[in-house]
Amino acid sequence: MTEMTTGPALVVGLGNPGSEYERTRHNVGFMVADVLAERVGGRFTVHKKSGADLLEARLDGRKVLLAKPRTYMNLSGRPVAALAKFFSVPATEVIVVHDELDLPFGQIRLKRGGGEGGHNGLRSISQALTTKDYLRVRFGIGRPPGRQDPADYVLKPFSAPERKEVPVIVEQTADAVELLLRVGLEPAQNQLH
Numbered sequence: 001m002t003e004m005t006t007g008p009a010l011v012v013g014l015g016n017p018g019s020e021y022e023r024t025r026h027n028v029g030f031m032v033a034d035v036l037a038e039r040v041g042g043r044f045t046v047h048k049k050s051g052a053d054l055l056e057a058r059l060d061g062r063k064v065l066l067a068k069p070r071t072y073m074n075l076s077g078r079p080v081a082a083l084a085k086f087f088s089v090p091a092t093e094v095i096v097v098h099d100e101l102d103l104p105f106g107q108i109r110l111k112r113g114g115g116e117g118g119h120n121g122l123r124s125i126s127q128a129l130t131t132k133d134y135l136r137v138r139f140g141i142g143r144p145p146g147r148q149d150p151a152d153y154v155l156k157p158f159s160a161p162e163r164k165e166v167p168v169i170v171e172q173t174a175d176a177v178e179l180l181l182r183v184g185l186e187p188a189q190n191q192l193h
Helices: 025-040 077-086 120-129 150-154 160-183 185-192
Strands: 009-013 045-047 052-059 062-069 094-100 108-112 135-140
Touching: 009 025, 009 077, 009 160, 025 052, 025 062, 025 094, 025 135, 025 150, 025 160, 052 077, 052 160, 062 077, 077 094, 077 120, 094 120, 094 160, 108 160, 108 185, 135 160, 160 185
Parallel strands: 009 062, 009 094, 094 135
Antiparallel strands: 045 052, 052 062, 108 135
16 A cells, blocks of 8 residues: 555645635636535535634545635635644645646646646645645636636636536546545546546
């Protein structure tokens, strides 16, 4: 057994709190976390020491901490680092699910480390964990049309044609998280990419 499959994992879905952000591109991480919570039949509760909504569960016999920071996206690092410290989860076992401008809409990619590509949530997490060496499940949202500012684009709801596909892609992204937890990064990449 490798370390990847024995210790607890912290799966963090990124988003912004509040109903006005619920259906926006920036909140796909929350959407995926909600699907994973449904799959394990659990409910999120407030973890006061971290400032995140948390669900402790088991997936394939492995302890998994499923979290949604209660802060705005650009402050996600503090609750993520607090959870990792509280539950003794090394940064290498943190999995962050987030929207990705640099992937076409609907594409799902897994990676460890790398840059943040202007994503303020990832930047905050990298700073708080003092490393970029955590896992990412990237949900492609594509680039904004024309000259639209990416910061505005990510806070807008999906287009009508995209909305029809989002539930399926969210489920596929949840499948990717489970696959990553079950088999590790390289085998999961080989199956998905």
